[in-house]
Structures are given as structure tokens and as C-alpha cells.
Amino acid sequence: MSDGLITGTAGPAGPTRAFGQERVRRPRVLSPLREHLRDTMWFAPTAGLVGSMVLWWAAAELDAEIVRMLQESRDYDVIKSLIGVANDAKAVINTIGSAMMTFIGVVFSISLVAVQMASGQFSPRVVRLYVRSRITKATLTVFMATFLFALMTLTSFDSERDPRLVTNVPLIESILALLMVLVSLLLFVAYVNGTVRMMRIGFVIDRIARDALRVAARQPIELPVDAGRLGPETARITHHGRAGVLRDVNIARAVRAARRQGVVLRLIPRIGDFVVPGTPVFTVHGGAAPSRRALRYTVSVGVERTFHQDLGFGLRQLSDIALRALSPAVNDPTTAVQALDRIVQFLASVAPYPLGALGHRDRLGAIRLVQSVPDWTALVDLGFAEIRAYAPGNPQVTRRMLAGLDDLLLLAPEERREPLLRHRDLLAQAVQRSVPEPADRAFALRPDRQGIG
Template sequence: MRIGFKFIKTRLSNSWEAIHTSFWFIPSLMLLSAIVAALLMIALDKTIDIDSSSVSRILFDVGPEGARSVLATIAGSMVTVAGVAFSITIVALSLASSQFGPRLLRNFMKDVGNQVALGTFIATFIYCLIVLRSIYAGEENAFVPALSVNFGVLLAIANVGMFIYFIHHVATSIQADQVVANVYYELDNRIDLLFPNTIEAKENEDKASDVENEKQKYTGTYTINAHKSGYLQAIDRDGLVEVAQENNCLIDCQYRPGDFIVQGNKFVTVESMNQFDDDFQSHIESLFIIGSKRTPEQDAEFAIHQLVEVAIRALSPGINDPYTALTCIDHLGSILCKLVNRKFPSPHLKDEEGRLRVILKTTSFTTVTNTAFSQIRQYGNSHVSILKRLLENLITIATLAQQQEQSAVIQHHGEMIERAVREFVPEKDDQEEVISHYRELMHVLDQKN
């Protein structure tokens, strides 16, 4: 038995997600680069003799003590600037956590601009320290690395520009519209990766009765319980098919990426003619990545939950920012408009011979729509503007809907909004304003049918 190449890529992607969302990775790379650059510049200074040249007198006309003073000043300044940048970052993270939710901290921590800014300040400090220790004075063997010191001055000038950029970047990144836009762009790119194919024709999907008949072909049921608790982050779909084909069995997965698994609870059922040993169970478990938090690799609803959380917090009495909630609804509606034309993965995986081998719990347009709009409607059931904007987006989605499932879930959400406005909005004119949008939605859906 072996783990497929695609799953190796998934594991690498999972590891890369953890690395690049951390705040230390890029600064660490820049720190190592600064050490290498300092050593190379010192070696270059020892190789090239420019002490007597006119260029040297123009660019650098101080002795060892002057060089030490320059580098010490730059190094001390960079430590101060790095401390200020770190303090600003912590303040920004605190504001983001309280206003947008702690799960949005991932987006701020993985921000390349913040990481590069902090890494630049620290790298310049380390560079100056290494060059500083190479300077020595003597009557005959004095050594002043002119090129290295001048390069340090250039780095200090560049750091001034980087600090100005950092202040602007942080001030921009904590704005509500920018936060929502960043999450939306990540979600939009993730959809292109998870649902790359468009709907072309109606495929013949296995019926529930056909799946049950396939299960009846096997005489035994083998249950695999979760070896630890956590969120299911990724599944090796091809690996499961390969294992099922090699062992002539049917694997039924009870969870999908993004679901929380409790240790000891059943999460995989194997229909087979034979009994399997612990090695088989260990190999099946190796085809699932379970971690402490949700990740976007195979979780289509990951970023949707982030937008929903921002909208819900915006509707809370403590923040009371309905305009941010309206912005989130618009972006969620845009994503659903894109998904109406995308093919969702089949829950039934077959081998080369066309035999059913794996049953997965997959995401559908219904589950995504429920995730996007249900909680916002529940928390905003007394906000007329929120209910109107939900219906406006549902109307737009309905005009693009291509399948009966899509029209059905859109109609279901429209009916729930109509009931909510009659129950929670006392003003008759406000009720009528929302209900008029509901009637328009029903008209669009009737035309679809």
C-alpha cells in the first residue's frame, strides 16, 4: 500500500498553509539572507582594494571609529523601528480580533506586506551587527569594509521607505471594506481550485437504491473510529479508491473536510468480504489529515464562514455596523452566482472498471447557500435593509440558476425571509417593501419553471 502523489501534494499544501500563515517564516528567510549578504559584502571588501580610489573618498571618508558609529546608529534605530512596527501589528491584530472575529487573524498574520516590513527591519539590524564586528583598527592592519558600510546606509534609507509603506498598509488593511475584499478574493480563487469545471450536461448520478444494492454485495462491515479529535482538513480521494480496489471493498466516509471529528467516533465504514488488520486501519487513517483548525485546502465553506462571521459581528449591538454586513452579503451573493455554473464533486468515486469504491460526504450548492445566508438572516431578521439585500442577491442568483436544486434552495430562503419580515418587522410599509422583493423573486423562479 502506498500514499498517492496527489495526497503528497495535499500534505505539502497543508504544511505550506501552516507555514505561510505564520508570522515568522518570511522574516526568518530575510534574516538568513541578511547574514549571507553581510558575509559576502565583507568578503568582497577584503578582495577589492578601493582605499586609495577617488570613489572611496567620495562615498566613504571616515575611519574605523566613524564606521562603527554609523553602523551602531543604524542598528539601534532598526531595533527601535522594529519594536514600533511590532507594537502597531499587535494593536492591529487586537482591533481585527474584536471587530471582525479571531478567525480573521489568519488573514492578517499571512499578510506578506506585514511580514516583509518586519523582516526588513530585523534583517538590517543583523546585517549591521555582522559588518560591525568585522571592523578593526590598527596602525598597520586597520580594516574598514567601505562597500559593506555604504550598503548598510542604503539599507537604512530603504527602511525609511518601508516604514512609511508599513504605516499605510496597516491603516488600509484594517478597514472593513478591505478586510471583506481580501476574504472574497481568497474565496474566489479557492472556488476556481475546488470547482474548476462548469456544468455542461446532466450526468447520471447513482441513486440511493443503487448505492444500497452495491453495499449488499458485501458480507461484512468494518468500522474505523477516529484516532484523535480535530477538524478534517483533507482527504486523499484517489488513494481511497486505490485501497478499495486493491482490497475489493467499499469505503464510506462519514465526514467531509471542515467537519469536526470526535476521537473514538465512527468516521469511516468499510463494506467488504474480508476482515482487516490494524495495518489496514492505519493506512486508511493516513489518507485523512486531521488538525486542530479548519484549513482552506479542500474546505469550500472556510472563507464563506469568515464572511458570515464578519457580517454577524457587524449586526451585533456592540458594533452596530449594518453597512459592513451589506458588503458581506453582496460578496457572498457574487460567489453563489459563480457557483451556479460550477460542477460540484460527485460523492461517488469509481475505479477504472466503473465499480463504486468510495462514498464521500461532499459539498453541494444547497449546503453552501445555507452556510452563506442562514445565519445572516437569523441575526438580521429585524433589519429591513439586511432582508432586502438578501432578497436582491437571491433574485440575481435565481436569474442565473440552471438546476432544480438551485431554484429550490433559493425559493426556500426567500420563503424564510418572507416569514421573518412578517414576524419581526412591525412597520407595515417596511413589510411591504421587503415583500415586494419577495414577489419579484417568486416571479423569476416561476419563469425558470
């Protein structure tokens, strides 16, 4: 992750304009950080190791306190019994330490195989599903925490056998270690089940569709903002940092900076665009640009796109899966039909809502940030254009695409029917050119929601 620094450059002065007062849900300030941590594999295991050390320290202190209390009450027979139980548990703790390393190796190997298969068969873009998998991170975290806890418990065993001189009997530590092993075994079963599911294309497509729908649901529900109503441009803010894909913008921070300065910011690139140092990121309308300090860490640039604020990334992945399925090397039109099912689902969900330039408001209801998102035509083209180019030789795909377009024509508002009709006509023309037999053409142009059901 790279959080680029941005600076402002002066421009012509001019007034700002007022907008409506509809309220929208304000984004949480830490949401970009939370999403970026979910795209890493180090945070959860590191937190687990730290938590394991804290748990061991607390358990060791509790064991030492129990021994001190028994020594003060002169219950030496009880201490001897605890020493015997702890010595019996020592062999089990030794076994736990070695077994956990074996389990960690198994989890790591299974994960690599699953990632390799998904990247080769589906699309390199779906690897992020495995990186963000909660069950994978939880399993690795608990296994590593159990391994470290077992090692630290072994250091607590006291070689002293005299109950009057012993300082610690790791009874609570041993019990916690055994409980952590039980949790590890349960998580391993869940991990294997989850990994096997993620190797099935239907589950992968469903996960991508649900993530895409979640992004669409977070879009502000209000009328699109006309960029021409923002007033004259007064400044530009450029990106200073490494080149990369614009992953997200800390909307809350940008809105707060614009409110304090009394201006409106317009985001020039869309989320998912590639930016280089010196690229204009914001235009300022209504006054001077906010300070460099106020806008620090507002723009996040990385090596790949993420779902956090990227409305079109889900369609991009679904289209990639369909294109790979339609390639001569794979020749799997059924997978392409499954991807088309979800493309139609996504487009149907966003069909009634405003797209294009959306506004983000401050707590008083004034628009402070205008963000460009793909409009309806861009989303329809992203979902259908490339698949349509490879579909004419596969009647299963053409029939499903026609049925999907017909369904969207019924659901979309009248003003959004043009790109759907265009793709339907282009698909029909492509089939007319590529399929010589009239009967085959008629069959390929018959809408069917299952392709060839």
C-alpha cells in the same frame, strides 16, 4: 499544526468500480505545507535571519578579498581611503542597529492594535488575514534581517590602522546595510498603508471573498461522484493524533497511496469538521487498506479552520461579520449588506458547478479519492439562514437579501432553486410577523441591491 497518524482496520472484501476518464489538474504535493507555513509568523523572519547571516558572510569574504588584492598590489593609499570611509560609516551602522529595534517595536505594536480591532469589530476568524499578510511578514523580516546584518557588520570593523596589517575593511557590508535600511523604509510605508487598509471592513470582506473564490476555483470540475457506486466497504482508516479541526488532506499523497494499493478512498468528515482520536477518516473500497506508512501525514488537524481546502469557511466568516454587525451592540446594517454582497457573489460563482462528493483522479484518470464538500443547499443555508433570523428588524438588510436571492434564482440551475425559494418565503414570513405596519412591510420586502440605496 498536527499531522495525525492513521491506521487501517479490516472490513468486508469486495470489488471496486470504474469511473469516467476526465482529466483534472492534480494538486501539488507540497501545497498543504506551503499553506501551513503561510499561517505562521515565525517562518519568514527565521528565513530572513538565516539569509542575513549568509549575505553578511558573503559580503565579509568579498571585503577581505578586496583588501588582500590591494595589499598584494601594494595600493596602500587606496586601503587608507577605504579605512577612512569605513570609519565614517561605522557611526551610521551603529545608528542603524538601534533604529531597527525601534522600528521592529513599532511594527509589532501596530500589528497588535490592528488584530485587536479586527477581532473585536469584525470577527475573531478574520485574525488569520493579519497572520497571513505578506507585507507584514516582509516588513518584519527585512527589519530583523537589517538589525542582524548591522550587528554583524560592526564585528567586521578592524581596529588596526596600518594598511599593511589590516585584514578587513567592511566597505561592501556598509553599503549593503545602507541599502537594507532604504528597503526597510520603503517597506514600512507599504506596511502602514496595508495595515490601514486591513482595518477597513470593506477591504477585509473583499479579501475573504477573494480567498473563498480561490478555494472554489480549485475544486475539480467534473460530475459529482455517487458514493453508492464505490462498491462495498472493505476497510476503515481511523485518526490517531490530537483532537482538532480537520484542516486539510494531502490529496496527492492519498491518491498515490490508493493507486499503489489499487483501491478507492472516501474521506468521511468534511474539511472543517472536528475530529477526535479514533474517528473514522477514510473508508476503503476495493481491497485492503494502504499501509500506515503510506498514509502518514495525509490528514492534518489543527486548532482552527483554514481556507486551503475548506469551501464553506469563507461563507462562515462573511456570515459572522454580518451577524456581529446586526447585533444590538453594533447595529451596523450597512456592514451586513456589504457581507451579503459577497455572499451572493460567492454563491453565484459556484451555482453552475458540481458539489457534494467530488472525485480526485490519479495520473491514469481513475478516481482514487472521493472527498465530501458542502452541497448547494448547505452553502445556501450557511450564507443566509443565520442572517435571515436577525434581518427582519432591518429593512436595509431584508431588501438586499431579497435582491440577492432573486439574482441567484436567475443564475442557478432549475434543480437548485428550491433552497433559494425557501429562504425567500421564510424571510417574507418573518417580516410579516415582525413589522406591524403594511407600508413598512411593503418597503422592507421590496428588493434593492443597495439595501436602501
